Amino acid sequence: MEGTGVSDKLVEEVIATIRKRAGAATSADCEEITVATELTSLGLDSLDLADLLWDLEEANNVEIHMNIADAWSNLRTVGDLVEALRTLMAKVS
Template sequence: MADQLATEIIEKIKVHADTDKEITVDSKLRDLEIQSLELTDIVFDLEDSYDIRIEMDTSEAWSNLRTVSDLIEETRALIAAKD
């Protein structure tokens, strides 16, 4: 079961991803057909929403953020670090 942050991030992914597939914390971003531009939009949305800075370019993102869970945990860590 997803917590509040996970639920919010999944909803943000749904806004940017052009997929009819179900999105869960275990979903792989590539399986959701998320392209570089969509990933960049998702990262910008997360940065704006949670007042964080995800320090990576798109190629780094693809190697570090493979699943929805990876994106959630990266966001969670950055939120905790700023508090």
């Protein structure tokens, strides 16, 4: 993942949102979340993922059009989530 100011801010925002949403649901150390962290390792279930996607939609004024089954199959890592969000944001601007 290439590092630009915008990208770094987006990564930080996504990780902060995951930390907030995962909270007690995760056994992983939330301080250790990186773009390589697998979403399943965070203890997030499908409802948590849906809530996380909603939070990211609201924060970035985008609409994420995917059902949860697609999300689980296409978004394996935090980096995948960041890239998907970045692509949506580019389409909006």
